[in-house]
Amino acid sequence: MLCRALGGPENLVEAEVPDPVAGPGQVVVNVRSAGVNFPDGLIVAGTYQTKPALPFSPGCEVAGTVRAVGAGVTGLAPGDRVAAFCGIGGYAEQVAVAAERVHRIPDGMELDHAAAFPVVYGTSFHGLVDRARLRTDETLLVLGAAGGVGLTAVQIGKALGARVIAAASSAEKLRLCAAHGADELIDYREQDLAARLNEVTGGTGVDVVYDPVGGPAAQTAVRALAWGGRYLTVGYASGDIPRVGMNRLLLTEGELLGVLWGAWAGRHPEANSANMSRLLEWYSSGLLRPHVDRHFPLAEAAAALATVMNRGAVGKIVLSIGERP
Secondary structure, eight states: OEEOSSSSGGGEEOOOOOOOOOOTTEEEEEEEEEEEOHHHHHHHHTOSSOOOOSSBOOOSEEEEEEEEEOTTOOSOOTTOEEEEEOSSOOSSSEEEEEGGGEEEOOTTOOHHHHHTSHHHHHHHHIIIIIISOOOTTOEEEEETTTSHHHHHHHHHHHHTTOEEEEEESSHHHHHHHHHTTOSEEEETTTSOHHHHHHHHHTTSOEEEEEESSOSTHHHHHHHTEEEEEEEEEOOOTTSOOOOOOHHHHHHHTOEEEEOOHHHHHHHOHHHHHHHHHHHHHHHHTTSOOOOEEEEEEGGGHHHHHHHHHTTOOSSEEEEEOSOOO
C-alpha cells in the first residue's frame, strides 16, 4: 500500500512494486501480519518527525518469516519466525529491515500478537523502566489506558509490581483495562479526574504518569504527582499538545520525561534487544498478552489506519497479509 501524496489515510493505494533485496546487515521478511499504529497516520499526513520521500509504504512493525539475509547477518536464517520494527514499509507483502531490529519470536507466539508487539511494548517498557524507573509498590497512572500503548503500560506496570490506575473514556474500555490487571479505574468523561485521583490515592498522589494522549487531562495529572513523581510524555493522540506548568514540577521535585522509543532504539540497539528479549520472556510466561481488536486485509489498510487515527481502536488493529505458515 503506497502513499503517493501526503494527507489522510484515504491517500493509500494498492500497487505492485519490485521485491526488496537484503543489503548488507539487512533481513527481508515475508510479512504475514502488520501492526497499525498512530504514528503511521502522522507519517502519511507529513506531520511526524520521520518524513520519508514519496512514494512510500507506511507501517512500522511486522511479523512473519525471514525470506533472505544480507551479508554480515548472524543469528537469523530463512524460515525463522520473527517480529520486526521497520519504521516504514510494513504495509506490504515483503519488507527489508536492519537485522538489529528483527527478533526471533517464541514458538507458541501467534503472528498477530507478534505484529502487535514491538512498538507498543517496546515504548512502554522503555518509558516505564529506562525513563521512569518504576518500582514495585509505586502507583502508576495510565491515561488513554485502553489504547495501543496504554494497555501495554497497564500490563507492564503490573508485571513490575506497581499499583495501576487506568483512566479511559468509556466503561467498555475500562472493563478491558480491568481484565488486563488494572487495580483502579477512572472514566474521565463521566468522573472528575482530579477528585477520583485524590480518592484512590488517599491524597498522596501518583508516582508515575504515562501519557500517550495529551490534552486537558495532562494538567490534572501533573497536579496529581506525588513527591519525586515522574511524568512520561509519550504522544498526543488527542491532537492537543499540553502546556505544563513547570511550577508544579518544582513544588514536588517532579520530573518531566520524553519517551521516543524508536529513536532511542536506533541509538541503543543492544539495550533495545535486551529489552525485547525480556518482554518476549514475559509473553512466554503469560505476563503479557496483546489485545488485537480487529483484523483488516492489506487492501483495506486505509480503513484500518483511519480507525486508529479516529481513536476507534481498543487495543491494537492488525493487517492480515498473505498465507500463514
